[in-house]
Amino acid sequence: MAPRLAISRRPQPLQTRLARELEIFLLAHIDQAEDNHRFARQLAKSSFSSTPFNNRTRDSNGKRGPNGTGIRNGTTEPNGIQESTAPDAQLLHYENPGRTFYNWVRSTSADHTSCPFSFVFFNCLISVTHGDVLGHRARTAYLAEDACRHLASLCRMYNDFGSLARDRDETNLNSVNFPEFVRAETTEAAARAELMSIAEYERRGLDMALDQLDSELLRNGGDAIKWMDAVRLFVNVTDLYGQIYVVKDIATQIK
Structure with missing residues (x-):
């Protein structure tokens, strides 16, 4: 069955939720773009106020990095995980973000991954053959959405772990640019390790939510x-x- 037809035949509450999640997903891109723009302006202001223009470091292609540093591309370590070429590089700081890292990674950043929207879309498709399980009980719906939010936050952190070098080059906001990391850590390498530790906390939350959901549904069978x-x-x-992003940043660099 074609996706459009499958969705049109789903219960109205599920269609309404899908439309809402799509709107949230698209608006998250706007919010993320605004954060990136604000972050880039902060870095540019800091760079121009602290470093003479002609003295800023360039890379081999003549490009300047943020804060006057040369652009540093990622390299791959023997263990296969991509690392920054300057693991002792100082963190770039996103000043006055307007919310905590926890709030951002659970809302704008998680929604930006498309995971919450895709989860509802996936349920629209499989409900034809698997039933509308989400609509049966409040506890089931809550556990499923909680698992999805853990998954989305986990994926965002993994993505940011692997894309730090590219985000730095493109002046895109990364998880480790939030004040919580800058206050506690002084280098990118230390902040990435802290980010991975938080990501594994989200993984434990995901596993627990899935196990609870599994137990909830086993009683129903079929x-x-x-x-x-x-x-x-x-x-x-x-x-x-x-x-995959933890091992290698697979996104296309745009700057």
Whole structure:
């Protein structure tokens, strides 16, 4: 069945939720772009006020990095995980972000990954053969959404862990630019380690939510078990994509 037809035949509450999640996803891109623009302006202001223009370091291609530093591309360590070429580089600081890192990574940043929207879209598609499990009980719906939010936050942190060098070059806001990291850590390498530690905390939350959801649905049997198997497939595929970023940043550099 074509996706459009599958969605049009779903219960109205599920269609309404999908439309809402799509709107949130698109607005998150605007919010992220505004954060990136504000972050870049802060760095430019800091750079111009502290370093003479002609003295700023350039890389081999003549490009300048933020804060007057040469652009540093990522390199791959023997363990296969991409590292910055300057692990002792000082962190770039996003001043006055207007919310905490926790709030940002659970809202704008998580929504920007498309994971919450994709989860609802996925449920629209599989509800034809697996039933509308999300609409059965409040506890089931809560556990499923909680698992999805953990997954989205985890993927964002994995992405930022792997894309720090590119984000620095493109002056895109990264998780470790938030004041919580800048206050506690002094180098990019230390901040990345701290970020990975928080990401693993989110993984434990994801695993617990999935286990609770599994136990909840086992009592129902039938379509509920099939639905849970499908959800675990969604989680595994999404998680794999995030883990790829830990090993290597696969995004296309745009600057």
